[in-house]
Amino acid sequence: FEVNFDEGQTEAQNIICGSTTAKFTLNGIQFEADNSKLKQAGQKTVKFGNTVNFDFDGVTYKSGLLGDHQISNAALAIKAASYLGTDTESISYGISHTVWKGRCEIMSYNPLVIIDGGHNYQGALSLSRVITKVLGGALVNQEMRAVFGVMADKAVDDMLMVLRNSDIRFKEITAVRVNNPRSMSSSELYNKIDKVYNSTVEVYEDDDAINGVLSAYKKSLEDGLPLLVSGSLYLLGQIRGELKRAISSQYDQ
8 A cells, every 4th residue: 555745846835835736646556636626616505613624526525624725634534535435325324424623622611712733834834724714714814813833943923914814813922932942932832923013912821831722712711812823733732631621620610
């Protein structure tokens, strides 16, 4: 069993950056998913909430993975599964039950809490596109709260510029240090955020990522502002369990 992406064109470049055609080779057979056709075919059927519904090859599928790039991912998976002889019902079940923790994952709806492990320019671009479509576009230009933690060797300025130039509006951002030797310090990240946003948002810092996230969540419980936690998969690995427990405790009350 062999899967090869075209030389010089990574999966992220094909799917996240939105090239015309995403493709890969499976056992010598090349599969393609034309993103432009997917978008055109899905204009009336693609809806963003806690699921994405899309039409492909005459079948309507439902996916819990949010974003246009995930529709392209699913289309490639459908083509490969069909080639291997998998029936449509099984493919549909697989698509609808696929879970990718930490990728535009909605942890709570009241308040809205989204976590995303995007850690580069492409990831920030994908995140900004999803945020503007999730819940039917309800978050466009709505004030949000955010917690960011990043690795020091990432293009942090580029990531922040993508988010600043999008339709996402942050009221406040907390910079945290991830428990990883490669992590950027909270103070350095604080300074970068303040510079990119030109002091137009409230910026805080916390050397303890878990404390920073839980404090932000507590604020959102009080004022209802949507909360985004992003910047690193390492960050999500550190805080997801604690955040999930905090959210669960609210539902248990």
